[in-house]
């Protein structure tokens with residue numbers, strides 16, 4: 397028995413958006429669904445598979461909507477992150493990353509054994525990682541369709557993970573493929589080639605050229621492997637900023653954008669265009685919003701919102717009021733305050749007004765919230781738990 401009345405559920409289906417407590421993270425269902433369809437339709441035109449990155453949302457209900465729209469499965473970035481999605485019924489999960497060690501490999505191998513017809517895969521760029529995976533797979537007795545898929549990651553210019561310089565000399569990639577082939581519980585699934593640096597190149601023509609150069613590096617590795625009789629079944633990579641170009645590249649057989657479903661401010665800052673030779677700069681609509689309230693107008697020339705670093709991430713720049721407000725400076729985020737300087741000609745701030753914001757960067761913002769409030773026509777239709785929050789190993 398508690399002394400104080402516990403909090404009621406602050407949002408419920410049927411509720412009007414205007415009556416929600418703030419700050420609240422909302423998904424607008426109509427633009428979200430259009431974003432999924434837009435990517436799927438473009439991918440279909442090019443005969444390329446879509447495997448959205450679920451690190452963007454960590455939300456099984458979002459992943460299931462992506463699969464219903466035609467995605468072949470999802471990517472995650474960590475082994476433990478896979479669990480809520482598997483449990484929710486996603487049948488194909490790719491860990492687009494290197495694992496930290498035997499603990500993570502052990503869980504993936506265990507889930508591969510437990511899931512009937514479930515496909516799990518992971519990346520490597522070192523034979524020691526192959527050995528760790530092989531051991532985990534052997535311990536679970538994985539064979540046939542249960543085997544862990546292993547992608548050799550190649551670095552195509554980002555300088556993060558992946559075998560470097562494979563476009564000039566693919567022998568290290570071949571050694572990894574040989575090691576994977578020698579392990580009974582593993583199967584060589586293909587290549588991963590992702591270039592994060594291309595995604596936010598602002599100038600559209602420059603972004604297209606960078607995406608082309610990165611895809612060409614991946615294409616050279618594919619050609620070298622083919623010449624050695626090793627044709628990768630899947631070449632996976634790409635992100636929201638380059639996906640239109642990558643779909644038309646002729647190199648990728650699968651794309652893995654994440655932010656496209658939500659469109660944060662950082663991606664909206666990319667210049668639109670750069671279309672050329674069948675490659676289209678795919679643009680997406682804003683579907684993710686943080687509702688916040690003006691809680692102070694006491695200091696002349698500014699207003700203060702009830703959102704801060706605990707509800708919005710700031711490392712990719714500030715959130716954007718939507719629609720944009722004339723005379724408002726950037727929203728400067730403290731822990732629990734968002735401070736906006738007002739120009740002399742700005743409309744007077746209204747205490748208690750609800751302000752809709754586009755997050756600066758969707759992935760870390762979603763990771764700050766327990767659930768997404770789903771809106772359709774201004775009313776709550778669903779509450780979607782962000783179940784993989786904290787699944788970080």
Ligand code: PLP
Nearest residue numbers: 449492590635636652653654655
């Ligand atoms: N694939 C990998 C391996 C990534 O690390 C990322 C993002 O960091 C993505 C795909 C694409 O994500 P987004 O489209 O949200 O930029």
Ligand code: MN
Nearest residue numbers: 655757758759
């Ligand atoms: Mn991101």
